[in-house]
Amino acid sequence: MxxxxxxxxxxxxxxxxxxxxxxxxxxxxxxxxxxxxxxxxxxSLYRWDGMGEMQWKGLDNYRVLWHDPAFATSIGNTLKILVVGGLITFLCSFLLTLLLREMRAKFFARSVLFFPNLVNAMVFGAVAGFLFSPDGPVNVVLGWLGVDAPKWLGSDNVFALIIATLIWTATGYYTTIIMAAVDQIPPYLYEAAALEGATAWQRLRHVTIPLAWDVITVCAVLWTVSSVKVFELILLFGGGNAGNPPAQTWTTAVYVYTAAFPTSSVPRLGLASAAALVSLVMVGLFTVLLRRIMRREPIQGMS
Structure with missing residues (x-):
């Protein structure tokens, strides 16, 4: 049959x-x-400036990447954004979900949290340049308080400022997505948990997160992919009229850009292609690994 x-x-x-x-x-x-x-x-197997004849190099471009300290730094910075930035972003998203679910004006709060995603990254660069410049409002206020203002936009501090900006802009985005899944959870589950004496944190841990796990997994994959593509914020925060941002702030996306469009040397499109492929393989491996780690059996009986 x-x-x-x-x-x-x-x-x-x-x-x-x-x-x-x-x-x-x-x-x-x-x-x-x-x-x-x-x-x-x-x-990636050739040496090419985009104009002249392509010269066969085999795997030499990949060997250059292996021994290049700037590429190692860019890999490390990308992983910092992926791991550190991701953990803080999702922790803030979970805490906001805990607060918004009980809030009366939760839809208005969601709109406010989502607003930074509607603003172009160039605005953040301009605002940061104004707020955190040596004579900017932040340093002026710190001076009034008797605090020695650090060099916010210096090469030693600017990457932390970039991560903080990414967390600020991304938290509202992922909170909005997670809250859309939370809205589909039947209210009687929370009522039953409350009657059993569960605290707000226990309801988040045992009701909200398990029932919204599929959506959280998708958000984690989206963050993994987007963290490898961070480019414009670093260029705006660390760069300027003089050229590219300092190498301490580079991610793999910025490394590809500087190899393909250098300010004072010949373009190295073969090296840029090799770096882009390494980034692609890295994000693919992290995505597959993340999917395996976060795989769970679906929870039945939500309707």
Whole structure:
């Protein structure tokens, strides 16, 4: 009977329509994503400035990356954003979820929290340059309090300021997504937990997080992908009219940019392609690992 159903007319019709419906999406995906990746992989094996003849280098570009301290720094900074920034962002999101679920004006609060995502990164760079400049309002207030103001935009402090800005802008975004999942949790589950004497933290731990786990997993994957692409904030905070930001603040995305568009040397598109491929492999491995770590059996009986 099962074999008959699998080979029935409806199943045969579905099989005939499968590829005609799927082919356009595969074609677009291949042209816009797979083809550029393949071209980058091919370019990474050459020395090329984008204008002259391409010179075969094999794996030399990858050897240069292996021994380049700037690339090691960019990998380390990217991991700091991924791990440290991610942990603080999701901790703040969980705490805000705990507060917003009981708040009357939670929809207005969500809009306020989400607002930084609507603002262009250039605005943050301009505002930071005004607030944290040596003669800016922050240092003036600290001077009134008798505190020696640090060099906020100096090479030793600017990366911490960048991470803080990323956390501030991302917290509202992920809080909004998690709260959308929390809104689907039946209220009687919270009522039952409250009757059993569960505290707000226990309700968050044993009701909210388990039932919103699938959405939290998606948010974690989104953060992993976005952390590898952090670029404009570093360029705005650390850069300037003189050139690129200091190497202490580079991420892999900034390293690719500086290799492809240097300010005082010949472009190295082969090296930039190699660095981009390493970043792609890194984010792919982290995404797969994260999905495996966060995999759980679905919870039934929510309806």
């Amino acid at each position: 099962a074999a008959t159903r699998r080979n029935g007319p409806l199943e045969r019709q579905r099989a005939r329509l499968y590829w005609p419906f799927l082919a356009p999406a595969l074609l677009v995906y291949g042209l816009l994503f797979l083809a550029p990746i393949a071209y980058s992989a091919w370019t």
